[in-house]
Amino acid sequence: xxxxxxxxxxxxxxxxxxxxxxxxxxxxxxxxxxxxxxxxxxxxxxxxxxxxxxxxxxxxxxxxxxxxxxxxxxxxxxxxxxxxxxxxxxxxxxxxxxxxxxxxxxxxxxxxxxxxxxxxxxxxxxxxxxxxxxxxxxxxxxxxxxxxxxxxxxxxxxxxxxxxxxxxxxxxxxxxxxxxxxxxxxxxxxxxxxxxxxxxxxxxxxxxxxxxxxxxxxxxxxxxxxxxxxxxxxxxxxxxxxxxxxxxxxxxxxxxxxxxxxxxxxxxxxxxxxxxxxxxxxxxxxxxxxxxxxxxxxxxxxxxxxxxxxxxxxxxxxxxxxx
Amino acid sequence: xxxxxxxxxxxxxxxxxxxxxxxxxxxxxxxxxxxxxxxxxxxxxxxxxxxxxxxxxxxxxxxxxxxxxxxxxxxxxxxxxxxxxxxxxxxxxxxxxxxxxxxxxxxxxxxxxxxxxxxxxxxxxxxxxxxxxxxxxxxxxxxxxxxxxxxxxxxxxxxxxxxxxxxxxxxxxxxxxxxxxxxxxxxxxxxxxxxxxxxxxxxxxxxxxxxxxxxxxxxxxxxxxxxxxxxxxxxxxxxxxxxxxxxxxxxxxxxxxxxxxxxxxxxxxxxxxxxxxxxxxxxxxxxxxxxxxxxxxxxxxxxxxxxxxxxxxxxxxxxxxxxxxxxxxxxxxxxxxxxxxxxxxxxxxxxxxxxxxxxxxxxxxxxxxxxxxxxxxxx
Numbered sequence: 001x002x003x004x005x006x007x008x009x010x011x012x013x014x015x016x017x018x019x020x021x022x023x024x025x026x027x028x029x030x031x032x033x034x035x036x037x038x039x040x041x042x043x044x045x046x047x048x049x050x051x052x053x054x055x056x057x058x059x060x061x062x063x064x065x066x067x068x069x070x071x072x073x074x075x076x077x078x079x080x081x082x083x084x085x086x087x088x089x090x091x092x093x094x095x096x097x098x099x100x101x102x103x104x105x106x107x108x109x110x111x112x113x114x115x116x117x118x119x120x121x122x123x124x125x126x127x128x129x130x131x132x133x134x135x136x137x138x139x140x141x142x143x144x145x146x147x148x149x150x151x152x153x154x155x156x157x158x159x160x161x162x163x164x165x166x167x168x169x170x171x172x173x174x175x176x177x178x179x180x181x182x183x184x185x186x187x188x189x190x191x192x193x194x195x196x197x198x199x200x201x202x203x204x205x206x207x208x209x210x211x212x213x214x215x216x217x218x219x220x221x222x223x224x225x226x227x228x229x230x231x232x233x234x235x236x237x238x239x240x241x242x243x244x245x246x247x248x249x250x251x252x253x254x255x256x257x258x259x260x261x262x263x264x265x266x267x268x269x270x271x272x273x274x275x276x277x278x279x280x281x282x283x284x285x286x287x288x289x290x291x292x293x294x295x296x297x298x299x300x301x302x303x304x305x306x307x308x309x310x311x312x313x314x315x316x317x318x319x320x321x322x323x
Numbered sequence: 324x325x326x327x328x329x330x331x332x333x334x335x336x337x338x339x340x341x342x343x344x345x346x347x348x349x350x351x352x353x354x355x356x357x358x359x360x361x362x363x364x365x366x367x368x369x370x371x372x373x374x375x376x377x378x379x380x381x382x383x384x385x386x387x388x389x390x391x392x393x394x395x396x397x398x399x400x401x402x403x404x405x406x407x408x409x410x411x412x413x414x415x416x417x418x419x420x421x422x423x424x425x426x427x428x429x430x431x432x433x434x435x436x437x438x439x440x441x442x443x444x445x446x447x448x449x450x451x452x453x454x455x456x457x458x459x460x461x462x463x464x465x466x467x468x469x470x471x472x473x474x475x476x477x478x479x480x481x482x483x484x485x486x487x488x489x490x491x492x493x494x495x496x497x498x499x500x501x502x503x504x505x506x507x508x509x510x511x512x513x514x515x516x517x518x519x520x521x522x523x524x525x526x527x528x529x530x531x532x533x534x535x536x537x538x539x540x541x542x543x544x545x546x547x548x549x550x551x552x553x554x555x556x557x558x559x560x561x562x563x564x565x566x567x568x569x570x571x572x573x574x575x576x577x578x579x580x581x582x583x584x585x586x587x588x589x590x591x592x593x594x595x596x597x598x599x600x601x602x603x604x605x606x607x608x609x610x611x612x613x614x615x616x617x618x619x620x621x622x623x624x625x626x627x628x629x630x631x632x633x634x635x636x637x638x639x640x641x642x643x644x645x646x647x648x649x650x651x652x653x654x655x656x657x658x659x660x661x662x663x664x665x666x667x668x669x670x671x672x673x674x675x676x677x678x679x680x681x682x683x684x685x686x687x688x689x690x691x692x693x694x695x696x697x698x699x700x701x702x
Contacts, residue, residue, distance in 0.1 A: 088674065089670070089673065092409075096409065097667035108359060108653065108657055241477065286489070291481050295474040
């Protein structure tokens, strides 16, 4: 029974830790499927978290925080789009720039506005997206197995966590069952063909990066208003890059993205859990190894040893109309 | 297929446009300063005075610039081959391991001038080794080098924390760092050089690796523009197809370029590890690998541009530290914003002002542009 409780606890933290990864990875999915590489997920998530923390602290409303986070993340996405779609700049360079701008300005503005060493004031109550009890969770909590799975594992997460997981089938539906999705995938594979069909490549790609902005804003909001009670400096701590890794790991497909994020979230939860203690069979595993594991796995995948990760063919290449 | 943009006179291409881009970046940075309620002009004065006002501060500025020259060159060499090496941070971190192992081994038996060349080799070797795997994977398996080098930055960070905490930390010590190197593992300071110019320097970390950085800049120029290998690197950078057609082995050229790039990034570690702190500490690179991206973009990947760009970032680093004393609202993180803006305007948006400037040139002297355009058509 103790093993079972540990497992439930572990899976519960897996879900909590994979939500920001999932949102950021789905965000990246939209942009990259349309042929715009985005390594600025980290920066947009960070800026979103800061905006959420700041707006929620000032207004006292979590919804205002969410709105601010989405607003700023979309703005940064549009900067990325302006550089890489309109001006045909290097998409990697633009993403790197956005990461730095976000990293620096969240600290500078946070210190200037709140003077708490780069944090935003601690939030509570309505200023956060607290946990939601699913219906009957209370009643079922006594039932063995079902109660544990339903009441402890599935119930009690924040609204954004549920939205994140619902976004997986939604994204699949958008990308593979709608006209917009078909065009979005086409523009990432062969923009010239889409252009020939009389559809604006630039406008399609702009819409894709706006989707990316909305989702990274959500991811930032989750970090600042659900997982924590406010913004802490550099709180994304590389999650944007792990999300990028998950996206590649899942070969740019929505449902595998969810499993990749759950896997990386599990590794994170596991390394927190076993910190300092040994494992059966393997013995002591250094916590640093566990932290590096998502990155190592991604490199191994990229090397083509566990299947091949084929990026969208037009990814990273600015589209130049034939003249 | 025509190139997206017509040609401009060289001085406009290499002087005017970068200058305009840079100016816009600093104007936007000034707006951020305004946003937090400080006067940007006063901030600029304090920053510049704090960086070059006294001999002491000049020494610090050049100390920071040393690191940025190395990392800037590392990024630039890869750029010439059409590769984006974001892994400078990790390569420099691992390079520090090479420096530390050499210094810990030889510092008690050899004088510094014998340890130094071995440490250079160690730094270059370890940095290059860390770049080798991404390079090989790009060349042979087509893994995107941007992603693999990012992943390798994180892996390097975990590896170094593990090594410092579990292996390199002397017994009985709490801080995750190696023991302090003895005299044989310490580079001499260059303060006398500034004092010879009539400046007074009390104590600063400005050390011999600055001269090594300048030498490296010269050697990179020699490599890229005056050797056959450099020609092959540039050919591949311009057109991978053309290089393949000309019989340049893609695997070989990618791997060699990345080894040079990684070695340069690794050598950055000499400056803080052997020149200043005299021990290997956690996170000693502190972003210098990323500053290299901004430096390379600003310097247009040419050593003659990289050295001044690195000194400019040295000014920002040193001046930014002084600025933090004078204006409590501004910390050194301001530099991170400026760095991001420079990368954005000098890198991703480098063509933003080009059409406007072309229009201006066309209206001033229509003939020169017309001739250029005709040449462009023929090519």
